[in-house]
Amino acid sequence: MIRGFSTNRLLLTVDGVRMNNAIFRSGNIQNIISIDPLAVNHTEVLLGPGSVIYGSDAIGGVMNFFTLKPRFSFKEERINGNVLTRYSTANEEKTTHGDINFGFEKWAFLTSVTYSDFGNLKMGSHGPEDYLRGEYVEIRNGEDQLVQNKDPRVQVPTGYNQINLLQKIAWQPNDIWDITLGAYYSTTSDFSRYDRLYQKRNGQFRSAQWYYGPQTWFLGNLQLSKKGNGKLYDKAKFTGAYQYFGESRHDRNFKKEILYSTSEKVDAYSANLDFEKGFIKDKLFYGVEYVINYISSRGGGENIFNGTAASHPARYPDGSSWQSLAAYTGYQMELHNNFHMQFGARYNAIILRANFKDSFYELPYSNANLNTGALTGSVGINWQARKNLTWKANVATAFRAPNIDDVGKIFDSEPGSVVVPNPQLKPEYAYNAEMGVNWKVTEHIIFDLSSFYTILDNAMVRRDFNLNGERTLVYQGEINNIQAIQNAAGAWVYGFEGGWKLSFPLLYNGSPNSQ
Numbered sequence: 001m002i003r004g005f006s007t008n009r010l011l012l013t014v015d016g017v018r019m020n021n022a023i024f025r026s027g028n029i030q031n032i033i034s035i036d037p038l039a040v041n042h043t044e045v046l047l048g049p050g051s052v053i054y055g056s057d058a059i060g061g062v063m064n065f066f067t068l069k070p071r072f073s074f075k076e077e078r079i080n081g082n083v084l085t086r087y088s089t090a091n092e093e094k095t096t097h098g099d100i101n102f103g104f105e106k107w108a109f110l111t112s113v114t115y116s117d118f119g120n121l122k123m124g125s126h127g128p129e130d131y132l133r134g135e136y137v138e139i140r141n142g143e144d145q146l147v148q149n150k151d152p153r154v155q156v157p158t159g160y161n162q163i164n165l166l167q168k169i170a171w172q173p174n175d176i177w178d179i180t181l182g183a184y185y186s187t188t189s190d191f192s193r194y195d196r197l198y199q200k201r202n203g204q205f206r207s208a209q210w211y212y213g214p215q216t217w218f219l220g221n222l223q224l225s226k227k228g229n230g231k232l233y234d235k236a237k238f239t240g241a242y243q244y245f246g247e248s249r250h251d252r253n254f255k256k257e258i259l260y261s262t263s264e265k266v267d268a269y270s271a272n273l274d275f276e277k278g279f280i281k282d283k284l285f286y287g288v289e290y291v292i293n294y295i296s297s298r299g300g301g302e303n304i305f306n307g308t309a310a311s312h313p314a315r316y317p318d319g320s321s322w323q324s325l326a327a328y329t330g331y332q333m334e335l336h337n338n339f340h341m342q343f344g345a346r347y348n349a350i351i352l353r354a355n356f357k358d359s360f361y362e363l364p365y366s367n368a369n370l371n372t373g374a375l376t377g378s379v380g381i382n383w384q385a386r387k388n389l390t391w392k393a394n395v396a397t398a399f400r401a402p403n404i405d406d407v408g409k410i411f412d413s414e415p416g417s418v419v420v421p422n423p424q425l426k427p428e429y430a431y432n433a434e435m436g437v438n439w440k441v442t443e444h445i446i447f448d449l450s451s452f453y454t455i456l457d458n459a460m461v462r463r464d465f466n467l468n469g470e471r472t473l474v475y476q477g478e479i480n481n482i483q484a485i486q487n488a489a490g491a492w493v494y495g496f497e498g499g500w501k502l503s504f505p506l507l508y509n510g511s512p513n514s515q
Contacts, residue, residue, distance in 0.1 A: 003047060003452060004493035005060025009400060011050065013064045015182065017221055017241040020057050021266045022293035022322035022352075022404040026460070026485070027413070031245075032063075034186040034217040036164035038084065038097040039112040041068050047497075048452060049398030049432050051376040052344035055289065055326050059398045059430045059456070070108030070170040070180070071101050078103045091159070092119030099166075106173060112166040119159045122151070136197070137208045137254060142305060144208045144255050160191035176227050184219040191215075196251065199415060205254045206415060213248030213263065233275040243268040249315070253476070258301045260476055262315040262411075265296040286329035293322040295404055299360065312476070313360030317368075317408045317421070320354035324401075338384040349373040350401035354408045356421060361410070364468055368407050368423030374399040388440040392450075398430040406460055406485045413462060413483065418475040420467060422484040428458045444503045451496040459491045 002010055007029050012019040014035060024031070043065050050058035071078075081100035087093065099112035123131055132152040137144050149156060165185040172178050196210035224238045248263035274287040297318045301310030330344030352370035356363050378396035385391055402425040413419045436450025465484035467473065473482050 002045070002061035002063075003454065003495065008057055008403065008405070009059040011054050011058040011062045013054070013062065014184070014219060015065070015067055015221055016223070016239050016272070017219060017243070018054070018270060018291060019243070021243070021245055021268050022295055022320070023245075023264060023266055023316060024057075024403065025405045025409070026462070030215065031217070033162070033188075034164075034215065035065050036067075036112065036114050036166065036186065038095075038114050039067050039099065039164065039166045041066050048394070048434060048454075049376075049378070049396040049430055051348070051398035052328055052330060052346045052378050052396070055324060055328075055346060055348045056350060056399060056401050056427075059400055059428075059454075067166060067182070067184070068099060068101075068110055068112060068168070070110040070168050071103045072105065072108045072170070072172060073103035074105055091121045093117070106171060108168075108170040110166070110168040110170075112164075114164040115161070116163075117159075117161040121155045121158045123153045123155065125153070127153070133198070137205055139208070139304075146205075155194060157192045157197070158194050160189045162186065162188045178223075178225040180221075180223045182219070182221040182223075184221070185217070187214050187216040189214060190250075193249075201415070208252050208254045208256070209259060210251040211249075213250060213261075214246070216244070216246035218242075218244040233277050235274075235276040237272075237274045239270075239272040239274075241268075241270045243270075251476075252304065256477075257303045257305055258310045258476075259304050260299075260301045260310070260312045262297065262299045262312070264298075264315060267294045267296075268292070281334040283332045284329070285331075287327070289324070289326045289328075291324040293404075295320045295322075311360070313410050315409060315411055316404050317354040317356055318358065320404050320408060321352070322403055323351040325349045325351075340382040341380070342382075343377065343379040345375065345377040347373060347375050348399070348401075350427070352402065352404065352407060354404060354421075354423070356408070356423075359410075359421075361420075361467070361473070363421065365421075365423050368421065370402060370407065370423075370425075372401055372427050374401075374427065374429070390438040391436070392438070393433075393435045395433045396431075398432070399427050400430075400460075401427045402460065402485075409485075412475055412480060416481055417483050418473055418480040419462060419483050419485070420465060420473070422465065422486060425460065425485060426458055426487050428456055428460050428487070431455045431457070444505065446501040447498070448500070449496070449498040451494075453494040454492070456491040456493065458487045459489075460485050461488045462486075463488070 007026050008024040046062040050062040054062050084097040086095040095116040097114040102109040133149050133155050134152045135146045135148050136156045138147045168182045170180045190211050192211045196207050199206045220242045222240045226236045245266040250261045252259040270291045272289045277284045297314040297316035299312040299314035301312040326348040328346035332342040334340050350372050354368040357366050376397045380394035383391045407425050408421045411419050432454045434452035439447045462483050463486050465482050472479050
């Protein structure tokens with residue numbers, strides 16, 4: 001949650017590659033767990049609209065994760081690494097991590113492996129009694145039975161395990177070129193959706209089973225960096241990437257025989273070309289980007305006792321696609337020794353294609369074709385009023401185009417309601433203004449304070465809907481209220497944030513150090 005926005009209104013990137021795909025949803029998402037925190041070198045969090053550089057989805061902010069980099073050795077062959085093991089009593093976590101780097105003059109190799117096994121979470125002893133887990137459901141002797149929990153504070157079932165792999169190869173043939181090839185892989189075991197397993201209806205659990213299948217993510221990333229000294233650029237960087245996302249959902253009502261399932265796969269291809277040109281005191285950057293996602297979605301069901309198949313709709317229209325084409329530029333300039341200004345602009349075109357002809361339900365539309373684009377921009381100033389006092393202000397626009405999850409999803413979003421496709425959905429736009437101050441009281445005490453105001457126009461929200469004049473729909477054998485993602489009039493988000501930094505001087509050889 002950044003500045004009032006979350007999920008697909010925030011952008012995640014890994015080593016400069018957009019992680020958000022066409023099925024990132026507006027509800028809670030857990031895709032970020034695919035990033036191994038023990039393989040992260042550093043993280044940057046950009047607050048507010050970042051659409052000039054990053055495009056659609058960067059309304060609330062951007063989280064950039066930079067993983068470990070292969071290190072070269074110019075004196076002699078060098079091998080180094082790290083090993084970590086960890087145990088936690090709160091959920092009986094058992095984690096083992098290891099990474100090793102082989103560095104040479106022109107080649108460097110980095111390998112990282114992490115395995116984690118998480119047990120069931122255990123709530124604190126002073127938590128509300130409503131959160132206690134007194135009993136849960138298990139299949140025994142071919143039927144659902146209630147089992148008394150030996151320790152009601154243990155949230156059964158919430159455990160799962162996960163493995164993360166990272167391999168990078170870097171090559172520097174000379175001082176001009178830097179080429180890095182990276183491969184990232186992460187997968188989990190099945191893991192339960194605990195909130196659904198905890199819900200009751202008429203005093204009885206609604207679900208006997210509700211779990212996600214393995215969440216799998218693969219990223220292949222090729223980056224080529226080139227130094228130049230020409231009229232067009234000083235630095236150029238190309239990033240080409242392929243990503244695979246795999247996920248599934250499985251649920252069965254209490255005392256029912258049919259286990260319903262949906263599975264989704266996304267193949268995402270992206271290419272980005274960045275240029276940077278420096279002048280005496282100013283800097284120009286510009287670039288182009290192309291992204292395309294292909295979505296495969298299947299639905300079905302199975303009788304858990306005799307193995308017979310049952311019908312069930314897919315979550316998304318199978319074979320749909322989502323594309324993004326963009327060009328952007330920015331300029332940083334020094335107007336005075338203590339006054340700097342920066343501005344940028346980006347044009348982003350979005351193309352979405354979805355076909356509902358093979359839909360499980362009779363929908364009043366056969367396809368969704370979205371062709372939209374937006375010109376977004378930002379202007380910011382930085383004024384150093386005094387040696388220890390700096391003011392900053394910024395205005396920016398951003399937008400988020402509907403993705404396949406917004407336009408084409410069929411899913412019971414909450415008990416008693418089912419979300420259906422809405423091909424008439426339009427993009428939402430954000431207009432943001434902010435102002436802040438940085439006050440350096442002393443070398444060791446620094447204060448930061450800023451305020452912001454964001455207007456979200458055409459906000460995409462979930463509201464009641466109808467299909468062919470009908471307000472209800474039978475989903476998994478039950479009558480549900482129909483809802484869909486729709487454009488609301490607008491929303492407003494405003495607030496302030498503040499922080500302070502205090503560094504304690506350390507004594508070294510009897511003299512104070514600066515940190």
